[in-house]
Amino acid sequence: MNNRSNDIKRIVIYLLLSFSIAWIPWIIMNSRYEFSDWFIGEKQYPFLWLMLLSGGAPAIAAFLTRLITKEGIADDLLRLKLKGNLKYYALAVLLPVAVGLLRCILIRQMHLGEKAEPSGLQTASILMQVISMSPLLAFNTFGEEYGWRGYLYPKLETLWNRPLAIIAGGIIWGVWHAPLTVKGHNFGTDYPGFPYVGILLMCGFCVVLGIFFHWLTQKTGSIYPASIAHSATNNAAPLLVLLFVQQESANSEIPLSTTMILLSSTLLYLLFIPLLMNRRKKAQR
Secondary structure, eight states: OOOOHHHHHOOOOOOHHHHHHHHHHHHHHHHHHHHHGGGGGGGGGHHHHHHHHTHHHHHHHHHHHHHHHTTTSGGGGSOOOTTHHHHHHHHHHHHHHHHHHHHHHHHHHHTOSOOOOHHHHHHHHHHHHHHHHHHTTTHHHHHHHHIIIIIHHHHHHHHHHHHHHHHHHHHHOOOHHHHHHHTTTTTOSTTTTHHHHHHHHHEEEEEEEHHHHHHHHHHHHOOOHHHHHHHHHHHHHHHEEEEEEEGGHTTHHHHHHHHHGGGGGGGGGGHHHHHHHHHHHHOOO
């Protein structure tokens, strides 16, 4: 069996495992509770255990695929590689925070929600929370990053050129979130075309984010900067909005159509496409 056939086999096994390990717990939770109930009272405890399993599904799938196909477990991406890469670790936090702030500015310019007026101390506290918590909570996103950027994206690049691999990887990543999107996790449930429009939007969001996360991984040769950037992206959205909109109205007064406009700030990550392509050409040379 040639290398291409081996890679296709590994991708199929990996996808079956990563989707099964994540979707089975999510479908079980969806069948028993509404998504908001996952976080309330005693119901949150099975959710926490299931989320640890499902959130780590891509990494578990990568490990099992390597084991099943006898590819080997050792992976250089698991090293921190801080020397010479501290600027990329800093960028992994600061750029998602900047994008989050831009999103919040758009919210205020569009007069959404009741205006918040935090004190200087509160503003500093929220910013420090986002910046300091992102590296600490990167263990929550490590499972996805090791699976997607550490395993799937490189495998897809053996089949297609880099732009097509990133698009395909982002769509797969977005569809992987579908059991959460159909319960309103990303965009709520009150919008035209629910839940299909939300799933499509999530796929586009993941394609664009995947550009930046993949660039960080390729640039540093480590999976941790991408894990931190993923964590910062998750943390920045709910916390930074409190600098501009009162919490009570932050979610209820931002409809999906507006969210689509606000996500345009994420398009800043498209700037990393030329950088990824340059790195690809250098690697080939």
